[in-house]
Amino acid sequence: MSEPAPAVVTRRKGPRVAIVHYWLVGMRGGEKVLEALCRMFPEAELFTHVYVPDRISPALNAHKVHTTRIARLPFAPRLYQKYLPLMPRALEEIDLTGFDLVISSEAGPAKGVIAPPDAPHLCYCHSPMRYLWDQYHVYRDGAGALTRALMPYLAHELRQWDVTSAARVDAFAANSGHVAARIRKYWRREAEVVHPPVAVADFAPVAAGEVGDFYLWAGELAPYKRPDLAVEAFTRMGKPLVVIGGPDKTRKALAAQAGDNVRFLGQVPFPTLKDHMARCKALIFPGEEDFGIVPVEVMASGRPVIAYGRGGALDTVRDGETGLLFREQSVEGLTDAVARFEAAGLDRLPPEPLVAHAARFDEGAFRAGILRLLAGQGVAPGAVEAAPGRKTG
Structure with missing residues (x-):
């Protein structure tokens, strides 16, 4: 009598995941979110318009990266934004057959891919494209004649x-309430707020006696971040301000208009930035940003924030508890805010509540938010069967 044939054991695999990111040409906030998604899905494949490996972290370079035809156009690594009108068609040409889950990371064109019928598509939106919507006239006024x-x-x-x-898109995650409101306004879609992951554990307070008497502005010296507002306000007040960030051309232009009480350090190593965050009297954050990671980093360092009360700061700064919000984005509005901040004694806030508040924005919170949204789409990472027709084993 013959032996029965052994049972065929089929090993269940996790979902085959495609993550679509607008372009990979440097490491900024969007790419830090992408790294967190890749840690959630270590076998994910990345799709993007343009990819410059030398400017990308080893964590992202460890993944298989596919580029669209935009990458094959002349000087794409430098002129990729000039090819914006060609990107919608390039996205729609991406073949995602066989993928179980699609996650798009949207601040430029990324969400327009065509997902397989049975594959949920979650879009994590850093911002609807500013140059098409709320900042259209600003970008156009600053563009060349053609x-x-x-x-x-x-x-x-x-x-x-x-x-x-x-x-x-099946479900949207927005990085702040500000972005969720713009998604509702321009796309008529609802989005759940899932704040981006901040590496709060990389920061820590110093002893009270080590805190300095200077205020801090830190970040890219971009016009919308309003470093000019901070420099002019502190030049008028004569109070010490340290400015960290580049590019050098903008730094030199601002320095030419600043008083002796304003020090420009340019771009500095992380330990120097971390030290100034922990020792500053407060961070000055006068711009309107979609989220804004720097205020959370400073609060994780035990120091308060004086922020313009619009945009992502409304999600991160608790007025009167972890800093102060001001409503008028002007030199007068900022100088009044600094006076109120000092009069209220907010520069003497104990660091522990600020650090605890910042911990709400760590990677664990981000991961929980993404998993909650995926569960709403019937996706349980690690327990999704392979798509029909694909060999398992």
Whole structure:
């Protein structure tokens, strides 16, 4: 009598995940979120328009990266944004057959991919494209003559595609309440707020006696972050301000207008930045940002924040508890805020509540939010069967 055939054991695999990111040409806030997603899905494959490995972290380079045809256009690593009108079609050409889950990381064109019928598509939105929507006129006014002439025609078509492609997404996560409101306004979709992960454990307070008498501005010296406002306000007040960040051209222009009480350190190593965050009297945050990681890093360092009361700061700064919010984005508004901050004794806040508040924005909170949204789409990472027709074993 023959022996029965052994049972065939099929090993269940985790989901095959595609993560779509707008472009990989440097490491900024969006790429830090991408790293966190890759830690959640270590076997994920990345899809992007342009990829420059030398500018990307080893954690991202460890993944298989696919590029669209944009990467094959002339000087794409440098001129990729000039090819924006070609990106919608390039996204729609991506073949995601066989993937169980699609996650798009959206601040430029990324969410417009066409997911397989049975694959949920979650979009983590850092911001709807600013140059099409709320910042359109700012970008157009600052563009060259040719771009300025073409923008009304190109932006019109891109807005139509942007809204249409939003309808393909199954669920949206927004990095702040500010971004969720813009998703609702421009795309008519609801989004759950999932704050981006902040490496709060990398920061720590110093002893009370080590805190200095200077205020701090830190970040990229971009116009929308309003470093000019901080420099002018502190020049008028004569109070010490340390400015950390580049590029050098902007730093030199601001330094030419600043008083002797304003020190510009340029771009500094992380230990120097960390030291100034822990020893500053407070962070000055006068810009309107979608989220803003720097205020959370400073609070994780045990120091308060004086922030313009719009945008992501409304999610991160508790007025009167972890800092102070001001409503008028002007030199007068900022100088008044500093006076109120000092009069209220907010520069003497104990560090422990600030550190505890900052901990709410760690990677664990981000991960929990993403998993909650995926569960709502019927996805349980690590327990999704392979798509039909794909060999398992």
